Amino acid sequence: MAYKIPLYVPFLGGNEKKYVNECLDSTWISSKGKFIKEFEDKFSEYIGVKYATAVSNGTTALHLALETLGITIGDEVIVPTFTYIASVSSILYCGATPVFADSLESTWQVDPEDVKKKITPKTKAIMVVHLYGQMCDMDAIMKIADEHNLFVIEDCAEAFGSRYKGKYAGTFGDISTFSFYGNKTITTGEGGMVVSNDYYMYDKAYHLKMHGVSTVREYWHDVIGYNYRMTNICAAIGLAQLERADEIIKKKRAIADLYNKNLKGLPVTPHSEAKDTVHSFWMYSIMTESVKVRDALRKHLADNGVETRPTFYPVHTMPMFTHQYQKIKVAEEIAIRGMNLPSWPELSSEQVLEVCSVIRSFFAK
Secondary structure, X not given: OOOOEOOOOOOOOOOHHHHHHHHHHHOOOOOOOHHHHHHHHHHHHHHOOOEEEEEOOHHHHHHHHHHHOOOOOXXXXXXXXXXXXXXXXXXXXXXXXXXXXXXXOOOOOEOHHHHHHOOOOOEEEEEEEXXXXXXXXXXXXXXXXXXXXXXXXXXXOOOOOOEEOOEEOOOOOOEEEEEOEOOOOOOOEOOEEEEEOOHHXXXXXXXXXXXXXXXXXXXXXXXXXXXXXXXXXXXXXXXXXXXXXXXXXXXXXXXXXXXXXXXXXXXXXEOOOOOOEEOOOOOEEEEOOOHHHHHHHHXXXXXXXXXXXXXXXXXXXXXXXXXXXXXOHHHHHHHHHEEEEOOOOOOOHHHHHHHHHHHHHHHHO
8 A cells, every 4th residue: 555654764865875886886795895894883983882793684683692692592581572573583593582571651661670570590681672762771771780690682773863861772781783674763774783892792793793704714614603794785875874863863853742742632642752861763653542542543544644553562472472371561551552653754744744633633533
C-alpha cells in the first residue's frame, strides 16, 4: 500500500552521492577504503568514545560485542523483553541464555529493580536497550553491574544522539552497539558500529570481525572469526550522514514538540523525554488506553493515508519462548497499547498537523 504520509524516509540531502561516487571512481567499494576509517574516527569523536569499529549491521554488532566479552554456553544475559528480536537472538547465537526483565511504564526502558531480581550466579552481563530514542537509567544500571561484577552492553540501535546526564548513548557500558539501517537516525543503508573505551575489547572485536586473520602472517587465522565488515560505500554514506547529525536530531526533536502540542488533550500518552535525558526521538511514539483502541486508530490512520506501526512484541511471548511461560506485565501493556507515528527528519509541519488532525477525527467519532 502506498501511503500519503509514510512512517519513515531516509534523510539523504548531504554528501552521500558525492562520497559514493568517489568510491566508485576509485574502485574501493568493498571492505577497504578511506571512508571506513574516517567514519569510525568521526563517529567515536562525535559520541565521545575512544574506539569504534564499523560492521555490516546492528545485529552483527550485537553478536560481535557478546563474543568479545566471551559470553558463551551456560552464561545468562539479562535483557529487556520489550525490545526488537535482534537484542535477544544475538545472545542465543553465543549459546547463552536470555533472562527477560520488565520495563518502566514511565520511560518504556528496562526496569533496574527487575534487573536486580533476575541476577543469578550464572549472570554475566546486562544488556540495556535504549528504545525509540529514550535512554535507560544508566546510573542505576551501572551501580547494579558494579555491585555484581557484571558486564554492561548498550544496544543503541535506536538511540544515536540520545544523552543521559550530558553523555551520549554508547559511552556508559563496557561495549556498545549501533545500527545504521535505512530507517535509523543516521543510516548507511545496512550497517552497524561496535564501540568501547577499552582498547583490548576494541582490538578483539576488530580481530573477530575480520575472519580472525593474523596481523603478522598473511592468510593465517588464529581464531574462528566472522565476516562482519562494513563496505567502503556504506561508510561513505555514513560519513555524509554524520556530517548532518546535529541537524537531523534537531529536526526530529522539533517534530516531536509539534506532535506534543497538537495531541495535547487527546486520550493518548506520548513517549516523553525523561529527566536528565535528551530524547533523540528516533520514532515518535504514543500509547493508547487499550489494544482495541490502538488497532482501531492505526486502521483509521491507514485509511487516511498515514502509515504507522505497532511497538515491539515482548520477546518472551514469541513462539520460541512460550514453553517457559511468564507474565511480564508492564512490557506486555506497552507492547499492545503503543504505536509509532511518522517522524522522519524532513516531515513537514503541515504533514505533522495532518496526522494530528486524523487522530483528532478518530477520537471525535
